[in-house]
Amino acid sequence: MKEIMNQEQISRTIKRMTHEIIEKNSNLESIVLLGILKKGYPLAKILQKNLKDFAGITVDTYPIDIKAYRDDLDTHINKVNQGFNLDKKTVIIVDDVLFTGRTVRAAMDAINNHGRPEKIELAILIDRGHRELPIRADFIGKNIPTSSKEKVIVDLEKQLVTIDE
Incomplete structure (x- = not known):
């Protein structure tokens, strides 16, 4: 496995993403963070804490289970x-x-089962490319070009991002 990001880099990257969210959204009170289960939710909780620390605002943060909506399962x-x-x-x-x-x-x-949002944005720690759908992230921690056979592993407990080749 090849290490891509360590604890300090991950922390700095998430803080930068938080500042980008603050800069892009004039009405922080209307923000809701939806963390995709399993790994997106802990990241959303870190963003929530950073928003509290940097902007003094507590935003609603929920886990979202998308298994029933997958077209590949x-x-x-x-x-x-x-x-x-x-x-x-x-x-x-x-x-x-x-x-x-x-x-x-x-x-x-x-999200359609939860009302009609004003807008939807996307925050991603790692963008590795290989899109099959026309989807682009608004907030990107790091772009990491990979082959389709490689696997990017984000371990927030160990504070490491690695590539398994």
Whole structure:
């Protein structure tokens, strides 16, 4: 495995992303962070803490389970409202790695069960390319060109980003 980012780099990158979110959004009170389960939610919680520290605002942060909305999995899971309302909110979908774009598409489909947001933005720690859908992140921690066979592993507990070849 090849180390791409260490603890200090990850921390600095997430702080920069937080400042970009603050700069781009004039109405921070309307922001809702949706962290895609499993790895996007812990990242969303870090962004939430940083927004509190840097801007003095506590934004709602929820995990979003997108399994029922995946078009590449044979699932028979009911599509349900997960208990939050996104009407007229600025929703920022948060995930660790952006690859084909299918996870983000599923998250946007899931959002439809939670109201109609004012707008949807995307915050990604690692963008590795290889998109299959026309999806682009608004807030990118780091672009890492990879081959389609490589796997990018984000471990927020160990504070490491690695590539497994």
